[in-house]
Amino acid sequence: MSVDGVARFPLALDVVCILAAIVGYAMELNRRDLLANCVALGVVTLTPGLSAAAAAKSWLRSDTKPRPATPQAELGPFYKRGAPSTATLRAPGDPGLPLSVAGVIYDTRGNILPGAKLEIWQTDHTGHYDLQGYRYRTILTADAAGMYDFSSVMPGHYPARVCQHIHYAVTAPGHKPVVTQLYFASDPVFDGDPDKNYTKDPLITSRELVRPVMLKGDPQAMLASVNFEIVMETA
Amino acid sequence: MRTTVTCEAGAEIVGVGDDGSIYSWTLPSGAASKLNIGDATVSEIDCAGAHTLAASARQTSKVLILDARTGDIRQRIDAQAPVQALALSPDGSLIAIATSLLPTQLFDTHTGARIATGVTNIGAAWTVAFSPAGDRFVAADEDTKLRAYNREGKLLYAADGGLLEPFALAFSADGKQFAAGGADGIVRIFDSASGKLLASSKFLGDPVFGLVMAPDGQRVAALTLDDFALQPAEMGVWDVRSGNMKPILDDPKTCIGGGTDKSHILLVTKNGDKMLQVSSVQ
Numbered sequence: 280m281s282v283d284g285v286a287r288f289p290l291a292l293d294v295v296c297i298l299a300a301i302v303g304y305a306m307e308l309n310r311r312d313l314l315a316n317c318v319a320l321g322v323v324t325l326t327p328g329l330s331a332a333a334a335a336k337s338w339l340r341s342d343t344k345p346r347p348a349t350p351q352a353e354l355g356p357f358y359k360r361g362a363p364s365t366a367t368l369r370a371p372g373d374p375g376l377p378l379s380v381a382g383v384i385y386d387t388r389g390n391i392l393p394g395a396k397l398e399i400w401q402t403d404h405t406g407h408y409d410l411q412g413y414r415y416r417t418i419l420t421a422d423a424a425g426m427y428d429f430s431s432v433m434p435g436h437y438p439a440r441v442c443q444h445i446h447y448a449v450t451a452p453g454h455k456p457v458v459t460q461l462y463f464a465s466d467p468v469f470d471g472d473p474d475k476n477y478t479k480d481p482l483i484t485s486r487e488l489v490r491p492v493m494l495k496g497d498p499q500a501m502l503a504s505v506n507f508e509i510v511m512e513t514a
Numbered sequence: 515m516r517t518t519v520t521c522e523a524g525a526e527i528v529g530v531g532d533d534g535s536i537y538s539w540t541l542p543s544g545a546a547s548k549l550n551i552g553d554a555t556v557s558e559i560d561c562a563g564a565h566t567l568a569a570s571a572r573q574t575s576k577v578l579i580l581d582a583r584t585g586d587i588r589q590r591i592d593a594q595a596p597v598q599a600l601a602l603s604p605d606g607s608l609i610a611i612a613t614s615l616l617p618t619q620l621f622d623t624h625t626g627a628r629i630a631t632g633v634t635n636i637g638a639a640w641t642v643a644f645s646p647a648g649d650r651f652v653a654a655d656e657d658t659k660l661r662a663y664n665r666e667g668k669l670l671y672a673a674d675g676g677l678l679e680p681f682a683l684a685f686s687a688d689g690k691q692f693a694a695g696g697a698d699g700i701v702r703i704f705d706s707a708s709g710k711l712l713a714s715s716k717f718l719g720d721p722v723f724g725l726v727m728a729p730d731g732q733r734v735a736a737l738t739l740d741d742f743a744l745q746p747a748e749m750g751v752w753d754v755r756s757g758n759m760k761p762i763l764d765d766p767k768t769c770i771g772g773g774t775d776k777s778h779i780l781l782v783t784k785n786g787d788k789m790l791q792v793s794s795v796q
Contacts, residue, residue: 351615352615353614353615353638354636354637354638354656354679356640356679356681356697356721356744357678357679357697357741358636358637358656358657358658358678358679359677359678359697360657360658360677360678361677398636406742407741407742408741410678410697410698410699410721410741437742437743438742438743438744438745439742439743439744448636448637450635450636456635456636458615458636458637481573
């Protein structure tokens with residue numbers, strides 16, 4: 280039931296904890312405080328000998344899951360040092376299919392890595408790298424939740440490479456650098472079957488690097504969206 | 515033929531045929547021979563004098579150390595990542611290997627043991643070159659640095675190769691200088707003892723993918739590739755003193771390699787389907 284836009288629930292205490300858990304997940308609040316509140320409210324009961332701190336630690340541990348490190352790939356010939364920091368690679372009026380890429384940086388234990396540095400570069404929609412300037416090149420920093428995102432265009436094909444791709448070089452203190460490439464399951468080269476055809480490009484080192492593409496919007500203003508998480512090994 | 519190197523101060527040309535076999539020609543007679551190394555399909559090669567060859571296949575991590583006369587395999591080396599380029603020390607005892615995923619590695623060719631692995635900030639190396647005296651080698655690294663190492667694989671210095679990646683290296687005959695060129699289309703000459711930049715060419719119009727430095731260090735032949743198709747765009751010689759760049763081949767697509775004799779730059783070009791031509795650049 281809703282009155283004046285405010286939802287009211289009969290089981291208020293449970294809802295407080297559920298909402299707090301949701302907010303806590305989104306904002307990375309202190310799980311120990313959250314659990315302590317739930318214990319105080321009586322919606323969580325701890326067995327004798329299990330402290331709230333130990334339970335919170337165990338809860339955090341169970342929330343994270345080990346992840347395999349992102350496969351490495353060639354850096355490629357047209358890396359350029361010193362790119363500007365911008366999340367908007369696609370300038371107004373740029374031709375090509377608008378593309379939005381986002382992801383989270385993790386370590387192999389499943390912990391997020393805030394502050395990881397991502398160097399990202401790609402061709403324009405016709406397959407040309409900008410060697411004179413820094414078009415379609417950026418350096419991003421993962422935010423407090425380990426997230427990054429940028430807007431661009433779907434990169435083009437060029438004769439020396441089989442598939443459309445975006446280059447990544449990711450560094451974080453205490454972790455091995457990840458040099459890799461993002462590919463698109465929608466690439467015509469894969470004939471709609473990247474599982475079978477990803478090896479058409481000999482430089483694709485793993486099927487994992489070929490990511491699903493979600494198309495949004497109407498036919499006149501379509502946007503491609505891709506999620507690409509990066510997992511880094513401890514150095 | 516896809517690629518060639520000159521050995522024994524230009525007295526011999528060694529190359530990889532379209533069939534992936536190794537061929538050699540003795541100059542000036544042009545007498546040719548095919549090296550029998552079994553089923554190996556070769557991509558990258560280098561030679562040390564007339565006695566030792568190193569060969570690898572594209573997109574494999576395996577490197578063979580061969581007797582240059584018989585083709586007998588003396589050693590097999592696993593570089594742990596696809597090989598991009600290799601450089602033998604002039605005495606044939608060491609080999610520096612650039613791969614597509616790892617920093618440059620230095621191996622003992624007699625034992626096959628890895629002596630050292632280089633460093634990069636990110637990425638691997640495009641190519642590698644040994645100095646004529648064999649006391650050091652330089653790696654053209656993908657993080658845009660040019661790193662020099664000694665025979666033990668100890669880093670001597672890291673020189674600035676520009677904002678874009680360097681692709682090609684060449685030493686002068688006395689080993690005092692080396693040239694580097696890459697994606698920014700500029701050839702730079704460095705003091706090989708210190709890594710200090712000595713001279714830079716003007717922008718050549720396209721990325722530089724091949725270099726040969728004249729024995730006196732005063733001229734550098736550069737092959738550029740267009741950055742889209744990666745096809746040969748121009749072959750020119752840069753005169754370091756005057757700064758002038760002069761085209762030297764009407765059709766740069768015919769150039770398949772280069773090197774030096776005791777005093778000149780040598781170019782190896784295809785002349786028809788089955789003929790090679792070796793020219794000295796005056």
